[in-house]
Amino acid sequence: MAEPPMDRRGFLKGALGVGALAVTGGALAACAPTAPGGASAQPSRLARPTASASAKGEITIWNRSGDLFKVFDAAIAKFREAYPGVKVNHQAVDIDAKLANTLISGTDVPDGSFWDDARIGGQAEHLFDLTDLIAPYREQTSPYKLSVNTVEGRIYGVPWDLDPGLLWYREDILQDAGIDPAGLATYDDLLAAARTIKEKDPKTRPIHLDKNPFLGQLWLEMLANQQGTSLADAQGRLRLDSPEYRRIFTWIQSAVKEGLVTHAPYLEPADVNTLESGQQVFVPWAIWWSFAPQQLLKATKGKWRAAPLPAWTPGGARSGAMGGSSFIIPAKAKNPELAWLLYEFLCFKEPGYTAVYGPNPVYPGGLSTSIPSYQPALDPDKPLFQPIDALGGQDLWKISVEAAATIPAAGPIPWWWAQSVDYLGDNLQRLMEGAMTPDDVIAESARKIQRNLIDRS
Incomplete structure (x- = not known):
């Protein structure tokens, strides 16, 4: 497989998904999530939308810039084919610097955003409770990813990658x-x-x-x-x-x-x-x-x-598991139901997860720096990314999928x-x-x- 050039700064910020990770001049520095303070509002619960392929509307979605943004941009094009009436404004944003403050202020919030698992628990009061939406997929999702997105028994993130x-x-x-x-x-x-x-x-x-x-x-x-x-x-x-x-x-x-x-x-x-x-x-x-x-x-x-x-x-x-990211829907999003349709498509639906992990213009052999957290996507005999020349042609997909199956909840x-x-x-x-x-x-x-x-x- 041909391996495309990869920007190290973009890789660390996009593929690592390890909490508030800042990369400056080759150095790595951590910044803590904002702790909820004062009286907390009851998080809003988002019910399953009845929308279908005829859904109409417009959503703003935040992602980090870099190669991973390009991967999601191509996958969102597949979503548009499934939901032609939904316009997606896909924006590259410095999420670590901007998202927490935006959630707290409630001003100009996106309808959905990529976010590190380590940040989600500290901002649950500003996010939609997605427990009911995740329920149909719960039994087939990595126990680890469910556990790190759960606060007091409720789920606040749509589980995306698993990093065995x-x-x-x-x-x-x-x-x-x-x-x-x-x-x-x-x-x-x-x-x-x-x-x-x-x-x-x-x-x-x-x-x-x-x-x-x-x-x-x-x-x-x-x-x-x-x-x-x-x-x-x-x-x-x-x-x-x-x-x-x-x-x-x-x-x-x-x-x-x-x-x-x-x-x-x-x-x-x-x-x-x-x-x-x-x-x-x-x-x-x-x-x-x-x-x-x-x-x-x-x-x-x-x-x-x-x-x-x-x-x-x-x-x-x-x-x-070492690191990881998920998707969140802010409690003050304008069109949360449509944001859910996008994330459901990318994480739980075929061809959504294949569009993310399979061969694409950015990674001709597929995205090989993580695997999906949704178990139906993890067939060891049906790889989403190809064997890697830099590993002597080793089938990293099969090894990773089999290892991931043993990861305990947290x-x-x-x-x-x-x-x-x-x-x-x-x-x-x-x-x-x-x-x-x-x-x-x-x-x-x-x-x-x-x-x-x-x-x-």
Whole structure:
């Protein structure tokens, strides 16, 4: 498949979908969602429209600029064929900077918008309650995507992408070391494989650990999600002090002490250089790491492969979610029923999801940095995107779909999640540097998150 050029800034903001992620000058910075304050209005419930192909009207839809905007623009053209009476004003907007304030002011709100899952829970009072609309599709939608869009039992986002975690590895180096990737069933197996590679070539530091606090914490949540937990439960109570998080932190500590990790910022030059040189061999990361071999890794293009993540315990889940986005309909939208018809078409209807993920003018082989969250679209034998030349022709679709089927549900993402990076994300970096213990990370992070964020809300 021919891989089109991809702008890295646009990719990170469009495909990542990881909360309030700002990209400036190659640096990544987090900005917290606005917390609801004062007396909250009862969210409006949107009933199922009776509109059909004869529906008429006009809607304004916001999306981020970049390649993903172009993908949705082409998919919206398919929607217009199904609903010729609906005019869609599709606008590229700096959503992170504009949407929250627009919802709060209630002025010039769009009829619908793309938004990161991490932002939705904090703005539920300004959004339509979509529970009744999602109901027909609920049993066939990823439990994880439903859980992160749910606040107090009600659903406020139309689930779009699912970003399963995968284990990316250098096939050639594993072959030289006599390691069968199929045998990497647990994280203990991964440590053992890293030791074998390091013994063969002492200059290697095989396992990638990310040096960015925000992405490091997002990665941590993927590993926690694998174990069926998350930073907060459905009631917003902190659950960092748990066997699941302690298991992750202890594993990181072991890998660091044994010199098995490369601690580098995500796809910055130091990271790319060590990936190309063979110093890094394993990258446990989301499906959207496929961007790296397709666009950035020149010397090792075609040598990388993907496998399910190892499990934390034998027989445990082989994937967790890392990031994600959905669609919201503001409570003050002028034509919410028509916005729902668009999102229903894109997420739950054929040819809508095929128009998004299948071959298109932007990605001739299809969009391969996430997969749909709607299970009928996830037939492992009917790929929406094609095998990828940069992965040696590997069928990433089938691997991702099978991994995604194991992702557990989670709790709603609390409004303070991005702010907690100042505590947990920073302390995680100290653990990776060998400057804190697992108990230190848990105790200090939990104390500060509880005192400075949860108790003040």
